[in-house]
Amino acid sequence: MDAAAGNKRVLIIDDDDITLSLLKDILSDAGYQVETLSDSANALKAIEKSRPDVILSDLMMPKVDGFELCKSVRENKALDGIMFIVVSAKAYPSDEARALELGADGFIRKPINADTFADRLNAIISDEISLTFWGVRGTLPKTGAGALKYGGNTSCVTMEFPNRQMFIFDGGSGIKELGSSLLQQKKKRINAKLFISHPHWDHINAIPFFAPLYMQGNEFEILGAKQGDITMRELISAQMDGVYFPITLTEFSARTYFRNLEEGTHDVAGIEVQTKLLAHPGRALGYRVNYHGRSVCYVTDQELYLNDSEFFDPHYEKTITEFVRGADVLITDTTYTDEEYKTKVNWGHSCVSKVCELAHNAEVKELYLFHHDPDQDDDDIDAKYAAAQQKLKDLGGKVNCNAPKEGDNIRL
Numbered sequence: 001m002d003a004a005a006g007n008k009r010v011l012i013i014d015d016d017d018i019t020l021s022l023l024k025d026i027l028s029d030a031g032y033q034v035e036t037l038s039d040s041a042n043a044l045k046a047i048e049k050s051r052p053d054v055i056l057s058d059l060m061m062p063k064v065d066g067f068e069l070c071k072s073v074r075e076n077k078a079l080d081g082i083m084f085i086v087v088s089a090k091a092y093p094s095d096e097a098r099a100l101e102l103g104a105d106g107f108i109r110k111p112i113n114a115d116t117f118a119d120r121l122n123a124i125i126s127d128e129i130s131l132t133f134w135g136v137r138g139t140l141p142k143t144g145a146g147a148l149k150y151g152g153n154t155s156c157v158t159m160e161f162p163n164r165q166m167f168i169f170d171g172g173s174g175i176k177e178l179g180s181s182l183l184q185q186k187k188k189r190i191n192a193k194l195f196i197s198h199p200h201w202d203h204i205n206a207i208p209f210f211a212p213l214y215m216q217g218n219e220f221e222i223l224g225a226k227q228g229d230i231t232m233r234e235l236i237s238a239q240m241d242g243v244y245f246p247i248t249l250t251e252f253s254a255r256t257y258f259r260n261l262e263e264g265t266h267d268v269a270g271i272e273v274q275t276k277l278l279a280h281p282g283r284a285l286g287y288r289v290n291y292h293g294r295s296v297c298y299v300t301d302q303e304l305y306l307n308d309s310e311f312f313d314p315h316y317e318k319t320i321t322e323f324v325r326g327a328d329v330l331i332t333d334t335t336y337t338d339e340e341y342k343t344k345v346n347w348g349h350s351c352v353s354k355v356c357e358l359a360h361n362a363e364v365k366e367l368y369l370f371h372h373d374p375d376q377d378d379d380d381i382d383a384k385y386a387a388a389q390q391k392l393k394d395l396g397g398k399v400n401c402n403a404p405k406e407g408d409n410i411r412l
Contacts, residue, residue, distance in 0.1 A: 009033045011052040030118040040064040059088040074103035129412045130160040133404045135174020138371035146377025151406025154202040166192040171207035179211040196224030198284035199235045218254035225283040226260045233258040278302040280348040297324045300333040304354035325362045334369040356391040
């Protein structure tokens with residue numbers, strides 16, 4: 001039995017008897033208690049009587065369709081807490097969006113794949129965020145024996161949500177590996193948001209190598225801070241203008257559009273995203289994603305000055321601490337050791353001790369060291385990791401420290 005099933009009671013509503021039988025077999029084998037109903041006209045009464053944990057409903061049904069049923073369930077306060085998941089052959093994005101607007105917790109498209117349906121349902125019920133690291137280095141990719149443990153690709157991290165929304169953070173060389181993975185999985189109709197922290201080369205120069213951008217049916221929104229009067233569209237297209245790259249932006253077959261962000265709070269695909277301007281040359285944004293009581297902060301690149309530095313800014317330290325306060329996950333620029341930082345002041349990056357102090361003061365739960373200098377090999381990163389663990393221990397807090405490797409996946 002899958003942990004997500006946990007003897008949960010599922011009511012399946014569909015006017016197709018074959019679908020009802022197939023879903024009942026699949027979910028019963030997965031450990032769910034299953035009831036079925038083919039008459040949608042009496043569905044609301046059946047729901048009020050049986051009070052299932054989860055409703056699986058088709059959309060195209062006579063008398064009462066899935067949209068109407070979802071709306072009725074969500075308007076009935078006595079049915080609060082019941083999950084409503086649409087299972088439909090309607091593949092139009094507008095129908096999925098409408099179902100979610102009416103309060104559906106998820107949308108699974110037919111035809112039903114018997115091998116994957118239970119896992120897909122479990123993911124929606126568990127409401128997990130899947131966080132994957134595709135590149136953890138900064139400035140330049142690193143190759144050779146010294147980059148085998150942590151990987152050699154530059155900044156790229158993904159967050160995937162139960163409704164298949166995908167957030168991508170930065171387009172360093174790791175984004176090519178992400179694209180290859182999506183192609184290998186034969187993912188279609190990819191709809192993702194690509195957040196750019198800032199337009200320095202190591203955060204954007206692999207975007208032209210992201211294969212899903214060249215595939216019809218995919219949709220991408222690229223978001224970030226404009227630089228003066230230079231928009232996000234202009235920033236991305238400039239590196240593909242024919243002088244620096246042989247393929248131009250017009251070759252993208254996916255629907256691709258752009259959004260300029262300022263510091264503040266934004267609604268992105270129905271998910272709250274907060275942004276903060278960072279201490280780094282040019283306009284760089286840190287991101288905080290708040291989702292169903294969990295929060296993930298992606299804060300790179302930024303420079304936290306030592307407290308005795310002439311450049312130390314107490315106001316900035318206070319605001320960045322509040323920005324990441326209480327985060328479940330803080331992924332942040334830890335480019336230098338404390339010793340290295342002495343000769344790298346005003347280069348726009350942080351050292352181990354200051355990052356640990358930030359995580360401690362903000363009462364972060366999990367700290368992830370990120371954006372490693374290309375001159376550091378795997379042993380150097382191991383040493384940074386050990387130094388961070390010791391520093392956090394000395395501070396006496398409860399922050400758990402991690403040094404993620406390329407390909408690492410965590411679930412929240």
